[in-house]
Amino acid sequence: MVAFVGRDRELGILDALLTEVRSAGRDAKPGQCLLIRGRRRIGKSSLVEAFVDRAGVPAVFFTAAGASEAIELEAFTEAVADSVLPDREIFAEARPGNWSAALRQLAGVLPDDQPSVVVIDEVPYLMEKVDAFEGILQRAWDRELSRKPVLLVLVGSDLSMMEALGSYGRPFHQRGREMVLGPLNPAEVGTMLGLEPAAAFDATLVTGGLPLVCAAWRPGADLWEFLAAELANPVSPLLVSAERSLAAEFPEQATAGDVLRAIGSGERTFTNIARAAGNIAHTTLTRAAEILVRKRIVAAETPVATTPSKERRYRVTDPYLRFWLTFVRPYLPEIERLRGDLVLQRVRTGWTAWRGRAIEPLLRDSLARLLPDDRLPSAPVIGSYWTRSNNVEIDVVGADRAPVARELLFMGSVKWLERSPFDEHDLLALQRHRAAVTDDPIPLLAISRSGVQATGLHATYGPAELLTAWSR
Incomplete structure (x- = not known):
């Protein structure tokens, strides 16, 4: 239950869509589709899993992993074969040879007389690995899947790619409704952790409202008690969540990672970021900054005024990631040597100045x-x-x-x-x-x-x- 504080609205949307599917009766196309996007470790998969568990209808839940097309297809086939769909044994007996066949075969095993749920998690991986996947998905939806009483839920962590999936001019345009899942907001964090208003804002700056990180915060504990416990544990969610997310975001983009670390350390102007990132070239920094902004990890802001300005500044959008880049990442070796107390002291020393701008x-x-x-x-x-x-x-x-x-x-x-x-x-x-x-x-x-x-x-x-x- 901890992970779903403040998620009543989102669960309600999913329930309402399933109700639409159930009440569609003999409509030619009773199916509904929902596209869910949000940053990694924000609780998207957990939200959908909780919905599926409580829906009580036949369902299949597949999560792409960024492997080759053949491996992903094999994993999808196994997920359907291991699901609770009534005719799932067909997938075990006749394994599809490509994604078009797999989605067509999936439609064939979905029940006609009751609603079902199909979840495809981390869709951007399939968009990257499977040639023309968007077109394949669109044809399968138009010709087969939407004709079944099914709720198709497409989930993804790459915000720009998920936004593009449903955008004008793309094959899947207007096929599904969209939901953006954000972190827990300060009021939800305060309620979850039993904190007063000012402390709730502080907790939001440190945890970013990430349910997994918030779950490690003992209700009623203050900021320094929480940090002392987390920095003493080298595998705590506060320490490892950012590292895993960045590894997934930038597996082959080292320069973007260098630029992000420079911005996270407090540099805000183009010149200072270039210097902090190792004196990288202007064009290299421009490309890296564009990647970070496109992925919504960094915001590029200009002064609000009645006259144009070129005084652009950059900041990390996620407060948790900003905290981690400033106070945790540079000192991970100390934490691994179980000297989190040294890191905690640095946080105490720099907290007031850092918070003043981060808030x-x-x-x-x-x-x-x-x-x-x-x-x-x-x-x-x-x-x-x-x-x-x-x-x-x-x-x-x-x-x-x-x-x-x-x-x-x-x-x-x-x-x-x-x-x-x-x-x-x-x-x-x-x-x-x-x-x-x-x-x-x-x-x-x-x-x-x-x-x-x-x-x-x-x-x-x-x-x-x-x-x-x-x-x-």
């Missing part, structure tokens, strides 16, 4: 979910602003559009310290930075972990209020 995207997302309220309007875009020299930095900027805004709606500052509230000095700095960007009296806001001791702000937000945005 900002999460708080901006929280604010976007919270607005509008009686103080500020909703904003289609909530980002930040900076100059090349960093002499002007604004943590929160709301605007009507991006990348170039017509209108700026509000500006704000984040101060996320345990015992230091947002005060008059912080407000003065925010006002000064606003004046450097615009002459308009744009509303100002403060986001503070420890309260606000300043007057003249249009709005203030703290951990408890921001956490409620995730419970809506």
